[in-house]
Amino acid sequence: MQIAVSGGKGGTGKSTVATNLAVALRKIGVRLTLADLDVEAPNDHILLGVELANEEPVNQFMPRFDYSKCTKCRKCAEVCEEHAIVTLKDGTPFLMPTLCSGCRACEIVCPVPGAIQEAFRVIGHTYVTPTPYGFTLVTGKLREGEERSMPLVVAAKKRAEEVREGLLMVDTAAGTGNTVSKAVEGSKLLIAVTEPTPLGIHDTELILQLGKLMKIPTWVVVNRSDLGDVGKVRELAEKYGAEIVAEIPYSENIVKSYVEGKPIALTDYPEAEIFKGLAERVAEFLGGGA
Amino acid sequence: MQVAIASGKGGVGKSTITASLLYLLKDDYSFVAVDADAEAPNLGLLLGVTEWEEEREHIGAKIARINTESCVRCGICYERCPYGCIYIDDEGNYVVNELTCEGCNVCGLVCPVAGTITLEEVRSGVIRKATTKYGFPLISAQLDVGRPESGKLVTEEKEWAAKLMKELNLEHMIVDSAAGIGCQVIASLGGADVAILIAEPTPASLSDVQRAYKVVQHFREPAYLIINKADINPGFTGLEEWAEKEGIPILGRIPYDRAVPESMSMLKPVVEAFPEAKASKAIVEIAEVIKREILG
Ligand code: SF4
Ligand code: SF4
Ligand code: SF4
Ligand code: SF4
Numbered sequence: 001m002q003i004a005v006s007g008g009k010g011g012t013g014k015s016t017v018a019t020n021l022a023v024a025l026r027k028i029g030v031r032l033t034l035a036d037l038d039v040e041a042p043n044d045h046i047l048l049g050v051e052l053a054n055e056e057p058v059n060q061f062m063p064r065f066d067y068s069k070c071t072k073c074r075k076c077a078e079v080c081e082e083h084a085i086v087t088l089k090d091g092t093p094f095l096m097p098t099l100c101s102g103c104r105a106c107e108i109v110c111p112v113p114g115a116i117q118e119a120f121r122v123i124g125h126t127y128v129t130p131t132p133y134g135f136t137l138v139t140g141k142l143r144e145g146e147e148r149s150m151p152l153v154v155a156a157k158k159r160a161e162e163v164r165e166g167l168l169m170v171d172t173a174a175g176t177g178n179t180v181s182k183a184v185e186g187s188k189l190l191i192a193v194t195e196p197t198p199l200g201i202h203d204t205e206l207i208l209q210l211g212k213l214m215k216i217p218t219w220v221v222v223n224r225s226d227l228g229d230v231g232k233v234r235e236l237a238e239k240y241g242a243e244i245v246a247e248i249p250y251s252e253n254i255v256k257s258y259v260e261g262k263p264i265a266l267t268d269y270p271e272a273e274i275f276k277g278l279a280e281r282v283a284e285f286l287g288g289g290a
Numbered sequence: 291m292q293v294a295i296a297s298g299k300g301g302v303g304k305s306t307i308t309a310s311l312l313y314l315l316k317d318d319y320s321f322v323a324v325d326a327d328a329e330a331p332n333l334g335l336l337l338g339v340t341e342w343e344e345e346r347e348h349i350g351a352k353i354a355r356i357n358t359e360s361c362v363r364c365g366i367c368y369e370r371c372p373y374g375c376i377y378i379d380d381e382g383n384y385v386v387n388e389l390t391c392e393g394c395n396v397c398g399l400v401c402p403v404a405g406t407i408t409l410e411e412v413r414s415g416v417i418r419k420a421t422t423k424y425g426f427p428l429i430s431a432q433l434d435v436g437r438p439e440s441g442k443l444v445t446e447e448k449e450w451a452a453k454l455m456k457e458l459n460l461e462h463m464i465v466d467s468a469a470g471i472g473c474q475v476i477a478s479l480g481g482a483d484v485a486i487l488i489a490e491p492t493p494a495s496l497s498d499v500q501r502a503y504k505v506v507q508h509f510r511e512p513a514y515l516i517i518n519k520a521d522i523n524p525g526f527t528g529l530e531e532w533a534e535k536e537g538i539p540i541l542g543r544i545p546y547d548r549a550v551p552e553s554m555s556m557l558k559p560v561v562e563a564f565p566e567a568k569a570s571k572a573i574v575e576i577a578e579v580i581k582r583e584i585l586g
């Protein structure tokens with residue numbers, strides 16, 4: 001089974017919830033793999049205090065033109081939705097590598113066999129990192145200067161599925177664009193981490209919309225719950241048929257454990273209890289069927 | 291001049307600081323503000339915008355659609371979609387997941403039944419303009435849920451802002467860049483004259499801002515750093531060391547202050563809501579440095 005932890009806005013504590021929930025779930029005996037699919041800013045390894053390991057490059061197709069064969073028909077440039085191929089006046093095609101998404105549409109339409117050859121470039125990396133908490137962390141990391149995170153989300157998710165043990169828990173990027181829905185896709189449960197501030201509430205609505213559009217049961221975890229009006233989050237949750245399952249008050253302890261890279265779920269602080277409770281609810285939802 | 295404010299990731303106070311800086315710069319400079327975080331825009335909220343004067347739909351995202359009537363269920367599109375966006379529904383029909391499709395049209399090219407797969411242009415979001423109560427205009431965008439191409443939305447925002455600069459004879463464009471390092475951020479930073487990076491002294495924020503800085507370097511823009519919540523992690527020196535090693539001037543340090551989240555709940559820049567707060571005082575100093583060193 002797969003579940004997702006997401007949240008409309010950045011900085012609501014999504015990664016804190018994902019990592020601590022993973023630790024707490026493992027503690028009560030649930031086998032799982034955690035996948036950090038926030039490929040533009042992956043942080044779960046930092047919060048878990050581990051160094052990324054087992055690096056694998058993500059190679060992406062890009063066309064290389066064999067100008068001795070190319071007839072300059074421009075078909076490749078016309079079909080490229082990314083406008084990654086520019087043509088000279090006489091039709092000679094050139095590639096602008098960072099715009100290319102690797103979709104192979106150009107290769108498909110090129111009428112001359114061999115005019116488009118396969119070349120690849122590394123657009124990022126995936127990692128499989130053992131953690132001292134009894135689960136493996138899979139991370140996708142986009143290379144700086146690369147524009148498209150979708151292929152990396154796809155590659156990291158694939159690697160996570162290959163190595164997964166038991167439950168797959170994905171931690172997504174902020175926002176509600178299509179890379180977030182790609183990360184969430186296939187989940188049986190969406191845990192939306194929110195903040196009860198006016199800004200947080202605005203973004204919560206978007207993630208609840210996404211859950212609804214994807215027809216995934218959605219739970220809400222309200223982080224820094226004493227910094228605003230949880231009633232507003234509750235209204236919104238009700239509107240979308242979601243349920244508030246945990247409230248985490250603002251806590252210096254969480255900040256401290258966060259900066260130390262040590263999951264609070266493993267400490268004796270009272271906040272650890274919240275994650276334990278959440279983990280028990282998730283385990284119950286999974287019905288032992290992870 | 292075009293100034294982009296970036297952090298590599300949300301949650302480090304970028305928008306609050308930006309809102310405060312805009313508030314402090316408004317009397318001495320003329321500018322247009324751009325909220326380039328199209329997936330979670332909130333500068334408008336922080337600046338008390340309740341109504342938008344103008345709204346433009348951005349049509350431009352492309353989504354594939356399959357005509358179930360003519361589809362022969364050969365599965366070729368399913369096999370070839372580079373992002374796995376086609377699925378088989380309960381009735382055995384091949385269907386495009388509109389929330390993940392990238393609009394590359396590979397499925398349309400490989401489908402053997404002509405006309406079965408069409409690429410349709412759909413709305414990817416809206417771009418809005420408001421005149422804030424502080425007098426300067428704000429351009430903001432909102433990507434629709436599940437849509438690709440947030441970068442294009444940001445590019446269009448900046449085009450609109452550039453037009454406004456000409457029309458209203460404004461000196462500067464100040465861009466609150468998106469989180470992350472992908473297409474939105476590249477569109478936010480591309481064309482900027484200066485980048486101001488915001489980070490907090492935590493390993494996670496350091497890692498994010500380092501990645502954003504690599505994008506800045508790619509554009510060869512001069513960068514400055516603001517350290518937010520500077521006192522939350524006294525043992526952590528990595529951020530300052532990194533800035534020194536890279537030669538990134540530090541514009542200032544803002545202490546952690548509960549006045550900041552409180553001002554956010556009031557939907558006001560902290561420097562306006564609590565001018566006496568220690569965070570506000572630090573931001574005022576930073577604004578002075580920006581006036582002197584960057585905006586001139
Ligand atoms: S692979 Fe796709 S994006 Fe890249 S050049 Fe070819 S058509 Fe364009
Ligand atoms: S489609 Fe093939 S032959 Fe035509 S311009 Fe492109 S590479 Fe050359
Ligand atoms: S347009 Fe591209 S991403 Fe969308 S379904 Fe077709 S092949 Fe997949
Ligand atoms: S390739 Fe065309 S005919 Fe075949 S399953 Fe896809 S839509 Fe149907």
